[in-house]
Amino acid sequence: MGNLDHSTSIMDLPDDCLLHVFNSFEGLQNRDRESFGLTCRRWLQIQNIGRKSLHIHSSFTLLRFQAKTDDDPSFELLRKLLKRFRCLNSLCLSSSTELEDSYLTQLEFLGSPLKTLKLDCCFKITDKGLSFVAAQCASLTRVGLSHSKITDVGLETLAKSCRSLQVVNLSYCAVTDIGIGSLMKECRQLRHVMITYCKGITGTGFRGCSATLSIIEADSCMLEPEGISEIVSGGGLEYLDVSSLSWCRLGDGLGGIGSGFASRLRVLNLRMCHLATNESIIAIAKHCPALQEWSLARCRGISLSGWKAIALHCHKLEVLHVSHCRGFRDDGLQAIREGCKQLSILYMLRCSHVSSLALELFKLHRQKVQIKEEDSLCKLPRH
The missing domain is CATH 3.80.10.10 (Ribonuclease Inhibitor)
Structure with a gap:
């Protein structure tokens, strides 16, 4: 019998096989992956096919x-x-x-x-x-x-x-x-x-939004009370940033967040919402039981009744921002100290109406809570 040539070259292998080899190089440095295509035209073709982002x-x-x-x-x-x-x-x-x-x-x-x-x-x-x-x-x-x-x-x-x-x-x-x-x-x-x-x-365009909608960043928009209610109407919201609502044209309007549709809300940023009132804060605290982080930094209109509602109802709250809050005083700090049992971080910068004694009492009774003199932003959850 004559000799048969059973040799196989790289040209005989299908693309998906060579692509599997290329993908196995994902753990290597970028320089090594880029060198892959220098071997021959076929390897260069596979490298081009394997590239998923540019x-x-x-x-x-x-x-x-x-x-x-x-x-x-x-x-x-x-x-x-x-x-x-x-x-x-x-x-x-x-x-x-x-x-x-x-x-x-x-x-x-x-x-x-x-x-x-x-x-x-x-x-x-x-x-x-x-x-x-x-x-x-x-x-x-x-x-x-x-x-x-x-x-x-x-x-x-x-x-x-x-x-x-x-x-x-x-x-x-x-x-x-x-x-x-x-x-x-x-x-x-x-x-x-x-x-x-x-x-x-204004927010009214969110009417009929899907329950899959979980994150909305609406910083510095011209949101109106009806629009805020529509934003949470889908029922799936977990992160909401409506900070800098000093332009809101029809009063507070934040009470819509506490209308009962935002029960899954975990992070709420109301930073610089100067028109926020105790009434809206109380409604949110009562009807957003999943809240883990809440920024009220630079909110001027919140007083003792608002802080008491947060302390009483926000059982899962871990991070609270109160920096530059004029209405955050000794009694408000005491309310937070006695409630919010899951609190781990309190951002408190330039709260001039909080005395040194009240602060020391808080540190004594809530030793596991970190007090940070910062004006920090809420963290956006990763997808």
Whole structure:
């Protein structure tokens, strides 16, 4: 019998087999992983397929200013990168201030569904660019659009196409309750929405929000009492930041948080809500039994009855912020000392009406509680 050549080369192995080899290098340093593709063209192809995330950031801005021709090198850069890495799950173009709507047409080169797209601080992106995203990236679950020029029109287009959205950052955008309403209607898997400094939002757009919505960051918005009630109406909220509500146009309005729909709320940031009253604080303390961290820093209108309600009803409270609270006095500190049995940290900076004696008594009776002279922010839970 003649000799048969049973030799097998790398070209005979399927992509999924070689991809398994490449993925086994995840524990190595980035330099070693990058060297993988230098072996041969086939290994380079596998490396390109195996890449799941791409972070370009401000490269486009730098290229635009360095260009010496009429051609747009940054447009070509994006085209080449997306044609090379066709299996991306995540694409970050944040802080590319020269990124224009037309660049986003290049998303068509992606061969696999993109899950995460970050366009934060891309100042030139408008509704037109968002329509390109909606057309090419229907499987998006996370999108960052802060500081862009999008409006309700673009947000509605995105919501209708990308119904699997879970995390949306709209901070500093010119969107209103109309756009938020479209998002709540179309995207029933939403978990985290950021609308910081969206001055056109009163909160009413959250009407009918899904129970999956667990995190809302609404710092410095123009929220109204009805809007605050709608924000918690889904019943699944665990983290709520409505700090800096000094602009609230119709009185306190915070009582809606204590209406009974926020029973799962664990972190509540009311920092600088100058219009907060004892009535709303009492309602929240009674009807938010799961609270673990509560910031009332720089809230001016809370007095003894409010502090007593927190001490009496907040049995799971671990972290309390009272820095710069004018109404936090010796009797308020005594109430917290006698209640809040799970308290572990008390942020207390510049509470000028608390005496040294009251503070020492607190330390004596609650030795496990750390008193920090800081004006700290609430911690955002990780996904």
